Amino acid sequence: xxxxxxxxxxxxxxxxxxxxxxxxxxxxxxxxxxxxxxxxxxxxxxxxxxxxxxxxxxxxxxxxxxxxxxxxxxxxxxxxxxxxxxxxxxxxxxxxxxxxxxxxxxxxxxxxxxxxxxxxxxxxxxxxxxxxx
Amino acid sequence: xxxxxxxxxxxxxxxxxxxxxxxxxxxxxxxxxxxxxxxxxxxxxxxxxxxxxxxxxxxxxxxxxxxxxxxxxxxxxxxxxxxxxxxxxxxxxxxxxxxxxxxxxxxxxxxxxxxxxxxxxxxxx
Numbered sequence: 001x002x003x004x005x006x007x008x009x010x011x012x013x014x015x016x017x018x019x020x021x022x023x024x025x026x027x028x029x030x031x032x033x034x035x036x037x038x039x040x041x042x043x044x045x046x047x048x049x050x051x052x053x054x055x056x057x058x059x060x061x062x063x064x065x066x067x068x069x070x071x072x073x074x075x076x077x078x079x080x081x082x083x084x085x086x087x088x089x090x091x092x093x094x095x096x097x098x099x100x101x102x103x104x105x106x107x108x109x110x111x112x113x114x115x116x117x118x119x120x121x122x123x124x125x126x127x128x129x130x131x132x133x
Numbered sequence: 134x135x136x137x138x139x140x141x142x143x144x145x146x147x148x149x150x151x152x153x154x155x156x157x158x159x160x161x162x163x164x165x166x167x168x169x170x171x172x173x174x175x176x177x178x179x180x181x182x183x184x185x186x187x188x189x190x191x192x193x194x195x196x197x198x199x200x201x202x203x204x205x206x207x208x209x210x211x212x213x214x215x216x217x218x219x220x221x222x223x224x225x226x227x228x229x230x231x232x233x234x235x236x237x238x239x240x241x242x243x244x245x246x247x248x249x250x251x252x253x254x255x256x257x258x
Contacts, residue, residue, distance in 0.1 A: 005138065005160050007163070008135070018166045018168055018255050019255050019256070021166070022160055022161075022162070022163050022164060023158070023160065023164050023166075024166065027164075027166035027167055027168060028166075028167040028170070029164050029165060029166060029167060030165060030167070052217075063201075063203070063209045065199070065201075065252070067211075081211075081213075082211075082213075083210060083211060083212070083213035083214040083215075084213065085213060094215065096210060096213075096214045096215055096217065097210060097211070097214070098204075098208040098209060098210045098214065098217065099208070099209045099210075100207065100208055100209070105208070107217050109215075130201055130203075130209060130250045131172060131250060132172065132201065132203040132209050132248060132250055
């Protein structure tokens with residue numbers, strides 16, 4: 001037995017294309033666990049700099065599916081998915097996001113940053129187990 | 134009027150709420166269906182940008198993939214992420230009708246073992 005909800009104009013009994021279904025119990029979906037945001041300060045450093053911060057402690061005991069984004073204009077409302085990299089002559093800026101079995105972590109690797117910056121990070125963690133623990 | 138199935142979040146009214154964020158499920162809104170998932174481990178030689186191919190079974194015409202890489206130190210990241218302990222990059226992902234192509238750059242000087250986990254979803258249109 002299964003539960004199928006078809007889009008308007010399609011027959012839930014006979015339709016097999018998932019694009020034409022609102023929901024089908026034949027297909028897994030992403031289950032929300034937690035979402036939130038946190039500001040992270042990156043200090044000025046002209047030389048090579050590395051920093052790690054815990055974005056969120058999920059304590060799920062496995063590596064979950066996640067997505068993360070940041071406001072690339074720091075308040076301007078232009079968002080970019082993480083991980084993110086930028087480089088110019090003599091400077092670079094990497095933002096890497098990892099999950100472990102307990103935490104979501106932001107790692108910064110940079111060089112040539114002449115002023116400190118506080119960046120807002122948004123995240124969504126799903127219950128889906130990546131199966132990579 | 135067509136019938137609807139609505140499951141509201143705690144504290145929200147399934148009959149009166151109009152904000153999609155108030156619902157666990159609402160039959161007026163499409164769900165993001167996972168049509169296939171899997172994982173594969175690779176041993177990747179030291180190289181500039183190269184790619185590993187993961188065969189997929191799904192023949193769905195509109196495909197969208199999420200891929201994660203489990204680095205050798207146990208941390209897991211999405212495309213664009215470098216391992217935190219060595220110079221190995223999981224750079225990007227492409228998907229065609231039969232394969233997911235996972236690109237990487239291995240500047241560790243030796244072989245590097247990592248596992249790619251993928252989810253293929255309907256195209257989110």
